[in-house]
Amino acid sequence: MFTNVTTSFWQGIRKTNPFLLSKSFSYRMNHFNASLVPKDFRPFRIGLIQLASTSNKDENLKNARSQISEAVQNGSKMVVLPECFNSPYGNQYFNEYAETIEKTSPTYNTLHSIAKELKVYVFGGSIPERKDGELYNTSMVFNPYGDLIGIHRKIHLFDVDFPGKMTFRESETLKSGNSMTIVETEFGKIGLGICYDIRFPELATVAARNGCSMMIYPGAFNLTTGPLHWELLARARAVDNQIYVASCSPARDVSATYHAWGHSTVVGPDGVVLSTMDEKPGIVYADIDPEKMASIRKSISLYTQRRFDIYSETKPLKLNEN
Numbered sequence: 100m101f102t103n104v105t106t107s108f109w110q111g112i113r114k115t116n117p118f119l120l121s122k123s124f125s126y127r128m129n130h131f132n133a134s135l136v137p138k139d140f141r142p143f144r145i146g147l148i149q150l151a152s153t154s155n156k157d158e159n160l161k162n163a164r165s166q167i168s169e170a171v172q173n174g175s176k177m178v179v180l181p182e183c184f185n186s187p188y189g190n191q192y193f194n195e196y197a198e199t200i201e202k203t204s205p206t207y208n209t210l211h212s213i214a215k216e217l218k219v220y221v222f223g224g225s226i227p228e229r230k231d232g233e234l235y236n237t238s239m240v241f242n243p244y245g246d247l248i249g250i251h252r253k254i255h256l257f258d259v260d261f262p263g264k265m266t267f268r269e270s271e272t273l274k275s276g277n278s279m280t281i282v283e284t285e286f287g288k289i290g291l292g293i294c295y296d297i298r299f300p301e302l303a304t305v306a307a308r309n310g311c312s313m314m315i316y317p318g319a320f321n322l323t324t325g326p327l328h329w330e331l332l333a334r335a336r337a338v339d340n341q342i343y344v345a346s347c348s349p350a351r352d353v354s355a356t357y358h359a360w361g362h363s364t365v366v367g368p369d370g371v372v373l374s375t376m377d378e379k380p381g382i383v384y385a386d387i388d389p390e391k392m393a394s395i396r397k398s399i400s401l402y403t404q405r406r407f408d409i410y411s412e413t414k415p416l417k418l419n420e421n
């Protein structure tokens with residue numbers, strides 16, 4: 100009964116407005132009832148561990164354990180470590196510190212046992228990984244049972260040149276990963292990228308379109324690009340997709356060869372910084388709340404207003420000919 104009334108209502112309207120028969124209209128109608136937040140998204144507290152990493156791997160792993168324990172005591176259900184958290188960052192170190200991803204490797208073993216003992220999701224920053232004779236910049240993710248539920252190999256390698264300031268070419272030693280990573284947690288799906296990956300908006304957008312409520316980026320920006328882009332990129336990925344974004348850096352060590360920017364940050368789906376810090380060691384906490392996402396998505400309805408009929412990559416580009 101109700102359907103008939105609705106149908107005849109629309110039939111009447113369409114007679115008077117041919118636009119309503121167009122493809123873009125039917126696209127919008129098909130997506131009109133799409134829920135505002137991913138169905139599996141639940142509230143939780145996240146803790147970003149801005150670790151003071153040294154050249155001593157065992158010390159770094161011990162330090163990570165005690166910081167994660169503190170974050171869990173303070174209510175974190177998910178914790179994030181920084182990029183290259185258990186070694187110095189630099190081409191000259193990757194080979195020496197590299198590990199394989201297997202249960203007997205020190206970092207796998209430590210993160211697995213921390214996650215299981217403390218019953219927490221551990222996004223294990225990244226480590227130099229050795230695989231099939233190549234080196235990768237790799238992140239492991241463990242669930243609260245200690246199971247490895249995700250492996251992300253940095254896709255976009257950090258090759259930049261700022262004359263007189265800094266030059267870095269990760270591709271001299273590392274190979275790039277070839278796939279996106281989305282992990283399923285009890286709090287929802289989360290997309291994962293490593294540092295320079297944050298500069299490529301497609302990764303976050305595709306993850307968001309596939310139901311991710313958050314992107315996590317372990318990173319180690321520097322004193323040149325950190326002040327320029329670290330916060331801007333996290334906010335951009337968040338506001339473009341109306342998702343949460345968390346970027347976790349090592350603390351700055353001015354006696355090391357690479358000086359990390361620090362400023363680990365969580366940004367909300369409205370693009371506002373929820374929580375951040377300076378360059379010193381510490382933990383950044385944020386409460387992740389589906390209501391906040393629903394609210395911004397209700398006010399600014401990007402998800403129902405997208406015009407894939409105009410800019411879908413799978414269709415030929417439609418240019419304005421006027």
Ligand SMILES: O=C(O)CCC(=O)C(=O)O
Pocket residue numbers: 182256257293294295296298318319320321324325328
């Ligand atoms: O994109 C940047 O400016 C910094 C990236 C970086 O440090 C990295 O990918 O390790």
